[in-house]
Amino acid sequence: MNVIEVPDADDERLADYVRLRDVNLRKSLEAEHGLFMAEGEKVVRRALRAGYRPRSLLLTERRAAALADVVGTVRAPVYTVAESVAERLVGFDLHRGVLASFQRKPLPGVDEVLAGARRVVVLEDVVDHTNVGAIFRSAAGLGVDAIVLAPRCADPLYRRAVKVSMGAVFTMPYTRLDDWHGGLEGLRERGFALLAMTPAPDSVTLAEAVGDGAGKYALLLGSEGDGLSFRWMDQADVRVRIPMAERDVDSLNVTAAAAIACYELVVNR
Amino acid sequence: MNVIEVPDADDERLADYVRLRDVNLRKSLEAEHGLFMAEGEKVVRRALRAGYRPRSLLLTERRAAALADVVGTVRAPVYTVAESVAERLVGFDLHRGVLASFQRKPLPGVDEVLAGARRVVVLEDVVDHTNVGAIFRSAAGLGVDAIVLAPRCADPLYRRAVKVSMGAVFTMPYTRLDDWHGGLEGLRERGFALLAMTPAPDSVTLAEAVGDGAGKYALLLGSEGDGLSFRWMDQADVRVRIPMAERDVDSLNVTAAAAIACYELVVNR
Numbered sequence: 001m002n003v004i005e006v007p008d009a010d011d012e013r014l015a016d017y018v019r020l021r022d023v024n025l026r027k028s029l030e031a032e033h034g035l036f037m038a039e040g041e042k043v044v045r046r047a048l049r050a051g052y053r054p055r056s057l058l059l060t061e062r063r064a065a066a067l068a069d070v071v072g073t074v075r076a077p078v079y080t081v082a083e084s085v086a087e088r089l090v091g092f093d094l095h096r097g098v099l100a101s102f103q104r105k106p107l108p109g110v111d112e113v114l115a116g117a118r119r120v121v122v123l124e125d126v127v128d129h130t131n132v133g134a135i136f137r138s139a140a141g142l143g144v145d146a147i148v149l150a151p152r153c154a155d156p157l158y159r160r161a162v163k164v165s166m167g168a169v170f171t172m173p174y175t176r177l178d179d180w181h182g183g184l185e186g187l188r189e190r191g192f193a194l195l196a197m198t199p200a201p202d203s204v205t206l207a208e209a210v211g212d213g214a215g216k217y218a219l220l221l222g223s224e225g226d227g228l229s230f231r232w233m234d235q236a237d238v239r240v241r242i243p244m245a246e247r248d249v250d251s252l253n254v255t256a257a258a259a260i261a262c263y264e265l266v267v268n269r
Numbered sequence: 270m271n272v273i274e275v276p277d278a279d280d281e282r283l284a285d286y287v288r289l290r291d292v293n294l295r296k297s298l299e300a301e302h303g304l305f306m307a308e309g310e311k312v313v314r315r316a317l318r319a320g321y322r323p324r325s326l327l328l329t330e331r332r333a334a335a336l337a338d339v340v341g342t343v344r345a346p347v348y349t350v351a352e353s354v355a356e357r358l359v360g361f362d363l364h365r366g367v368l369a370s371f372q373r374k375p376l377p378g379v380d381e382v383l384a385g386a387r388r389v390v391v392l393e394d395v396v397d398h399t400n401v402g403a404i405f406r407s408a409a410g411l412g413v414d415a416i417v418l419a420p421r422c423a424d425p426l427y428r429r430a431v432k433v434s435m436g437a438v439f440t441m442p443y444t445r446l447d448d449w450h451g452g453l454e455g456l457r458e459r460g461f462a463l464l465a466m467t468p469a470p471d472s473v474t475l476a477e478a479v480g481d482g483a484g485k486y487a488l489l490l491g492s493e494g495d496g497l498s499f500r501w502m503d504q505a506d507v508r509v510r511i512p513m514a515e516r517d518v519d520s521l522n523v524t525a526a527a528a529i530a531c532y533e534l535v536v537n538r
Binding site: 134137138140141142143164166167168171207242243244245249251252253255256257259260263264266267268 | 403406407409410411412433435436437440476511512513514518520521522524525526528529532533535536537
């Protein structure tokens with residue numbers, strides 16, 4: 001039987017789950033062990049369905065029944081703890097009561113991710129995990145084929161991104177470029193038109209740029225504050241915008257812009 | 270001269286700014302005094318531009334120069350405090366260094382908000398202030414004419430909503446229905462087709478529902494978890510969806526759905 005009751009938050013078998021809100025600690029701990037965290041029943045099930053290998057599951061006593069069907073088949077220890085132990089361990093009230101630690105897989109190569117793809121989103125330096133998660137959710141939901149990350153874009157498998165994505169980070173093919181400076185060239189060589197999103201009024205509208213949609217498009221999105229770097233803007237084939245009203249609002253936030261752009265790029269063609 | 274240095278976080282002239290993250294305290298304090306908070310230089314300027322009357326401004330010493338032009342003309346006290354005082358007062362590191370307390374205005378009536386409007390967003394029970402702010406930003410940016418809130422929708426002038434909206438809550442005409450049960454009837458009587466957003470696959474696509482866009486449309490959006498209530502769904506003229514891909518993602522989040530729907534409703538017609 002793989003269900004193990006653990007009475008003590010300091011038990012080293014629970015080390016994967018320690019202080020989940022301590023961003024710096026988590027980043028180094030997760031990098032060192034190649035793990036990531038999934039939270040909530042739905043998201044944990046999606047990670048399993050996507051073939052990620054669990055290191056362990058952690059259930060609070062109140063929620064132990066929620067994953068009863070999974071517990072019977074999963075090949076990893078399932079730790080059950082009291083709510084108070086969970087709270088002391090992770091550092092906040094774990095009201096969802098279901099956590100799992102998963103082993104990461106090696107990221108696929110660019111060739112593998114782009115094979116057969118016609119609609120791709122490329123995130124330069126989106127630094128907020130919530131935004132990365134939200135963009136993955138929209139892109140997956142709307143049918144984008146793949147996502148490519150610049151070297152400094154936030155990690156899609158960080159807990160907050162996983163959660164906000166509702167698990168879309170597990171099913172959306174993605175990889176990360178090693179090379180920021182020259183990385184876009186590889187996309188161009190594979191036949192993608194590079195569309196740089198910007199609120200600048202001297203750009204063309206997304207609908208104009210995509211036209212009848214017969215082609216392969218890579219949509220470039222930049223960081224929350226400053227948008228795309230000069231380098232990437234300069235590398236792009238065309239600068240595209242979402243038409244804005246005149247109402248003292250100068251731009252959309254990056255997740256809204258991404259959702260609209262994916263819709264225009266995929267659904268409307 | 271209206272600039273007053275205040276050395277002590279307990280000074281009662283700073284009472285508007287106390288414990289900004291204490292949601293319950295803030296809700297009752299702001300309701301009692303009919304005030305709301307704006308944070309950051311850009312947002313404070315937008316509130317002033319939109320004609321809201323400031324009760325006071327609060328600047329940290331480091332940021333006192335940022336609003337120098339405003340300080341000279343605003344008819345309200347401008348308190349300057351040390352960073353440490355600001356942090357003790359508001360309860361977190363106030364790195365933006367600029368806050369203002371404004372007097373609310375009475376909400377306009379439904380007739381006033383809808384006069385001349387052709388594209389309207391109606392939020393039922395969107396409870397998260399971040400989502401309300403993001404939806405206002407997208408709606409304003411894309412050119413929606415007005416927003417109508419159900420009685421239990423979260424407050425657009427709550428600090429977090431104001432901030433996320435980047436001040437769009439000041440320029441977007443909006444009001445709140447008194448009556449949840451019968452409130453939609455008033456929209457229908459004014460000639461609006463009621464479009465209920467849902468991920469349900471047996472609905473029609475938004476593009477089909479809007480057709481050539483010759484008409485007046487009210488887009489109904491429900492709460493984060495459960496979507497629209499049965500009552501509102503039942504009252505709607507048509508249930509509309511955004512077409513989704515098959516990728517183990519069953520819906521978009523409400524801000525992404527709102528952004529796409531506003532785009533389809535306004536920009537694409």
